[in-house]
Amino acid sequence: MLVIRPVCMNDLDQLVELAFMSSFGLTSLPKDRELLRKRVAASQRAFADTPQRPGGEAYLLVMEDTEAQRIAGTCGVISKVGGFEPFYAYRVERSINESKVLNVRKEIETLHLVEEHDGPCEIGSLFLRPSHRRSGLGRLLSLSRFLFLAEHPERFDPTVIAEMRGVIDERGHSAFWDALGRHFFDIDFPDADYLSLVNKQFIGELMPRYPIYVTLLPREAQVVIGEVHDRTRPALRLLMSEGFRKFDLVDIFEAGPMVRCPLKEIRAVRESVKAKVAGVSDRDEPSPTFILSNARHDYRACLGEIAPHGAGEVTLSRDVAEALCVTPGEMIRYAPLRPKSQEKTDEHPNHTK
Numbered sequence: 001m002l003v004i005r006p007v008c009m010n011d012l013d014q015l016v017e018l019a020f021m022s023s024f025g026l027t028s029l030p031k032d033r034e035l036l037r038k039r040v041a042a043s044q045r046a047f048a049d050t051p052q053r054p055g056g057e058a059y060l061l062v063m064e065d066t067e068a069q070r071i072a073g074t075c076g077v078i079s080k081v082g083g084f085e086p087f088y089a090y091r092v093e094r095s096i097n098e099s100k101v102l103n104v105r106k107e108i109e110t111l112h113l114v115e116e117h118d119g120p121c122e123i124g125s126l127f128l129r130p131s132h133r134r135s136g137l138g139r140l141l142s143l144s145r146f147l148f149l150a151e152h153p154e155r156f157d158p159t160v161i162a163e164m165r166g167v168i169d170e171r172g173h174s175a176f177w178d179a180l181g182r183h184f185f186d187i188d189f190p191d192a193d194y195l196s197l198v199n200k201q202f203i204g205e206l207m208p209r210y211p212i213y214v215t216l217l218p219r220e221a222q223v224v225i226g227e228v229h230d231r232t233r234p235a236l237r238l239l240m241s242e243g244f245r246k247f248d249l250v251d252i253f254e255a256g257p258m259v260r261c262p263l264k265e266i267r268a269v270r271e272s273v274k275a276k277v278a279g280v281s282d283r284d285e286p287s288p289t290f291i292l293s294n295a296r297h298d299y300r301a302c303l304g305e306i307a308p309h310g311a312g313e314v315t316l317s318r319d320v321a322e323a324l325c326v327t328p329g330e331m332i333r334y335a336p337l338r339p340k341s342q343e344k345t346d347e348h349p350n351h352t353k
Helices: 009-021 033-048 137-151 175-179 181-185 189-198 201-206 230-241 318-324
Strands: 002-006 058-065 070-078 082-099 104-118 121-128 159-163 245-250 257-262 273-281 290-294 301-304 306-310 313-317 331-336
Touching: 002 033, 002 137, 009 033, 009 070, 033 058, 058 137, 070 137, 082 201, 121 137, 137 230, 137 290, 137 301, 137 331, 175 181, 175 189, 181 189, 181 201, 230 257, 273 306, 273 318, 290 318, 301 318, 313 318, 313 331
Parallel strands: 121 159, 273 313
Antiparallel strands: 002 058, 002 301, 058 070, 070 121, 082 104, 082 245, 159 257, 245 257, 273 331, 290 301, 290 331, 306 313
16 A cells, blocks of 8 residues: 655655655755755654644655555645745746847846745655656655645645756756856855755855846756756646646756646645545445545545545545544545546656755
């Protein structure tokens, strides 16, 4: 059985293992045991607390393969970015310059540094072990966060964003960083990406505050602005199918795009339904596959079938009930795994930052 649950300190060794499987640009899963330990501790504090409004809490979930006793993947949510440590991005602005004398009309793009102290909710840390990249599991991992948001909306900012990994090669080279950031920081892209996890102060100290004219950058840097890494395209398509859309912000290091959606308008949130567990059956219930979660702070989510009874009650198979740690009389939340208009695919959505 594959179960999504909050991370615990016993998962640390396997988290380190997963981090070293990931490639460059997955900043939320650093190849640093101490940073990962701090992330686990922060997540445990977030789940243990009961905030009435978002305060920057960082929730980290893991997908556990209970039969193999192995962590198969991770995903996470930050309730609100900004605050004491700002959220930085470039806003892409376009203007039209025209000369009737020369009969020239040009659209000019400029990059403007954004320093946000009161930012939105951010999802990220999405990574799936290669051995588990099969149909539906990446979607389960990604969508499990949305049922948690649907169940506890008071914990999160009403707007949700995701930073998509930009164009980086296998050696950690970013054409955008080499054309811009390197001139102000004198370090390679992987080092800057890592340091941004430790302390973002250097960004505010060294990043240029004046607009950057895109046309003055090398062509190889211009063409990657707002583009995603090839391995990130499935994750972007999944989020777009859930209602997310690109907007005018890109990452300051490798210019990967950002997408956003109001929390209440995310497809899995909007279509999710709460129901009472009327009973538990020893056989699988014949129905379409749903993503299901419990309605407790001790969060659990999985794939499974349900048997509706009307009046907001359902029957679960025993395996699903045990995976969600629920008994008859408790509440669950469930949503269709895919939008009704979307055919089943074998995409493996990985690598949101």
